[in-house]
Amino acid sequence: MSTRLSKGGRLIDRSKSVEFTFDGKRLNGYDGDTLASALLANNQRLVGRSFKYHRPRGIVASGPEEPNALVGLGAGSKFEPNQRATTTELFAGLHSKSQNAWPSLEFDIGGINRIMSRVFPAGFYYKTFIFPRFAWKHIFEPFIRKAAGLGAAPTEKDADKYEYFYAHVDVLIIGGGSSGLAAALEVGRSGAKVLVLEQKNTWGGRAPVDGVVIDNEKSEEWINKALAELESMPNVSLKNRTMGAGVYDHGWATGYESLTDHMPSKVGPRQRLWRIRATRILTTTGAIERPLSFAGNDLPGVMLAGSVRDYIVDFGTSCGDIMVLATNNDDAYRTAIAQCEVGLKVAIILDARSSVTGELPNKARSMGIRVETGMAISKVKGSKGVSGVSICLQAGEGIPIEEIKCDVVAMSGGWSPIVHLWSHCGGKLNWDNDNAMFRPDADRPPLGADGSGFVIVGGSANGYLKADDSIKDAISQGKIVAKQVGFKPIKSKNITVDVEAEAEIEQIWQMPQGMSVKLQAKTFLDYQNDVKVSDVRLAAREGYESVEHTKRYTTLGMATDQGKLSNINGLAILADSLNAEIPNVGTTTFRPPYHPISMGSIAGDARGELFKHIRKSPIHNWIEANGGFFEPVADWRRPYCFQQNDEPVKDAVKREILNTRTNVGLLDASTLGKIIVKGPDAGKFLDMLYTNLMSNLKIGHCRYGLMCTENGFLSDDGVVARLDENTYLCHTTSGGSDRIHAWMEEWLQTEWWDWKVYTANVTEQYAQIAVVGPNSRKLLEKLGGMDVSPEALPFMRFTEGTLGGIKVRPFRISFSGELSYEIAVSASDGQAFWNICMEAGKEFGIQPYGTECLHVMRAEKGFIMIGDETDGTVIPQDLNMQWAISKKKDDFLGKRAHLRSHMSDPSRWKLVGLKTVDPNVIIPDGAYATDGKIRDSGVKNMIGRVTSTYFSPTLNRSIAMGLVEFGPDRMGEIIDFPTLDGKIIKAEICNQIFLDPEGERQNV
């Protein structure tokens, strides 16, 4: 059984007991524990069930490579599934739950899948997709959905906060082990700006666990001194609990900082996503130990040798009283030695190598440990945990020679450099056959914008697995990086590193080498996705030669651990099955992030109110406080209507229309785009942008204009005012201001760069308030300050002056057909002007109105709306707006497109008015007109569509506009609009101007 040892544990504070729960059980750990070490200390070795077969699984590792110990953490709005117990720092009140087990972890019905494993072979999913056809949908999928899977999705909105941080440095160092710190010292001393990231809360990596001596002192002492020196450097930043998550093009990297995961009561964001731009990225990310492939290697109690050592040294926790160690290298002997040193037993060391004479094995022998060479594990015994192993010859087929009782099996198949970050942007790897690992090929780095490698690897991540080699390499890489970013490394005395010598590893990919098919089916490669040696061999037999295909077919390495433990072992089995060399089979592609990061951290602060900005006009707050019912208009919020005394929206719209037509209404039109165009060539420029002529507009006059894209389609419309000889003010639609301004600048900067024109987007400089209705002039006259008579300010003119003491520029323009003034005032005075209008307008029956009232009033007048009558396929001619297309101009944007045969086709749908036969029936928006014919495709033949449709309170009937084939030639005809509920609405084609075609209401 696993338990807490009576002493030891360099990372835990035994004076601080910490209570937590696992599956409802109250347990105790110590401050400094991980959830995994605390669970082991409480003899909780069974922590989850596997994905496919629901096999009992225990803790295998001590870091982010852990495939099994995934738990759900927290509850409610703080619940998060699939959290690794090995990387979760223990805190008081931690609430954890095992996953993928039903009804309980100890008794799991899904365990039946284990017996069914013969029906879940490699490629199971693909095979069942295909045959029999019905089976996937009706049998397999429902069953698998219930049985397979990891943690449950959270049911509540995440209560935590997240944020980004952008950092720019010369050198980003990822990995704060002893090698990373040694490199950081080199780069830091050179004066370059450095950021060092360490995923754990503690610095120094494995050196203290492995008893490395640096500069003649315990590595912990050296690490503390190194940290103190780095902290004293103003050019160095150190961030622990921050994982280097991904490396991207152009020296871009992400770091995943955990801020309050280990103390949820702390205020502030839970996690911070660092977005780092670095000239060079030095990765000193260390190495991950590989499991050995023997039968029963997934039973709880079978663990990585290095991790067993971590639990003993770091957390004072034994993983079992009696250990069997299986290895193919010398490093693993450190675990056996550590086990003995704390008074526990090592039953046997099974070394697959035939001759073992290194310093570490000899030390183990001298401690009285039985070391057997050329031996292997035939099979691990036990049901929910290890009870013993049967041993066999490595060279044989697995005939048991002897049974040995034990409660922990430590295994080591050697170590793989963590090359993920090197590979994210395309850094290539070489297979080092002597050392049985893929290591970065420095000649084929990921290339940056300057054509040279921007990622450099140091230490064991670079293939220097022994502490002395690793630190030496990291220092040398640190010096190189410092030079690459333009700094000069400082000469400093060599660091001495003392560590036991190690003999060579031997490549052992399955144990024993000739294992029977029966044993292969119990030998796991990928613990999380339940992929066995037999599955990979089956895939090879079925013709899968590429590792990428095999990976997808078997799901090897496709779980949340992304194959950190299984990739190389699986690859080696595939190579062996194919009779190929490992490098010829190739590796899978490493993609960011290195280890899963939360969705919250990716979203950052962009949620709730901050998810997306909304643009607010100068009158916005007043509208909000006065019954405004907002609708989005581009990024703005505009009032659809103003609700009085909780009246229904429909009633509010009707009231606003009737009041504006009878008395006077006030509209916040501030969102309209306003662009100043100035220069000697401004007129020429506008003549190119608009379909009509603008250069002959007189100063003080206004003209409505249309803009098309180069393809002739309507893009925007608005009123242009000529302010002086060289200056025009172009109004755009509310949604179009930024787009049209960019459109203007694009033409000026790329095509007509020699034209003398400057533009400025002054949309937000002005509040624009429309005073609309028969009483509008009376209201302005009451405000006083300037002459607004028809003589002084006729229709389609503007002037400047003051009204009610506020500086104004009134435009006599109308989008409603009423006597109307649009009055521009500085945005800062907008609310004040609005207030005096509301006050002075009381006696004239003033009411504010919203966008729906605006829409209905313009439709009553037959005015088009960009976005209603146009949809990106409509040209001005479709809208019978030939009057707005100048024939005097040689060219304008869209002119040539209008000459294309399809554009001048007389059968194009054209704008008409539509009056329903029943005046109370409103045609649904977007409805199509049909002529009773059926097309070859079987659909009804469509001859038109509705573009705007409303009930007009002014006319007390429904009105609509639409585009209809030969429409203008068919006045008086009645056409059919079928509706979704199978009915047909009949409507008469008519003139689109329903109200006041002579314009008598506005020309007063």
Place this chain on the structure above:
Amino acid sequence: MSSITALNGAFHNGMIEIKDAGLIGMITLRGDLKSEVVAKALNFVLGVTVPDQRKITSTTKGSVAWMSPDELLIIIEYKDVSKVISSLNNILSGSHSLVVDVSDARAVFALTGNAIRDVLSKGTPADLSKDVLPIGEVRRSRIAQLAVAFWFTDEISCQLICFRSVGAYIMEWLKNASENGSEVNFH
């Protein structure tokens, strides 16, 4: 006069102090920044030279910030805007240029505190190190999805401008980013 800013006196104190800078005069000047007449105009109205790329130059009368190769932002007292615009127009009348009042089209924040660079780095991808963004330099960048410009007037004071319509959003963003407990201590 009842002129009000978009921020209408907003104030917040967290890791840094965030304050509505009030009504500030701002004039966009577009023209040939290398021409003598632009130099003359700036010298006349503010007594300053044309700022170099990304720089902001100041006198007691106001500041001029470089915005783009043909655009400057002149920052003066709100009440002086009309006067300065007509002076500029008079001097520049013979040359192709654009002078336009944008005082009311912006929201201006006065930020104070030691953590300004850290707070802004939560939203702007620009490098805010002291050596890359020293006092006297303007940075046009973004915060969240919005265009902003900012410059330090001393080590603990920064002016930040954005479009008026999103002033309230930027205020909320700044408040959130400067919440106590979210210190970064990077810059």
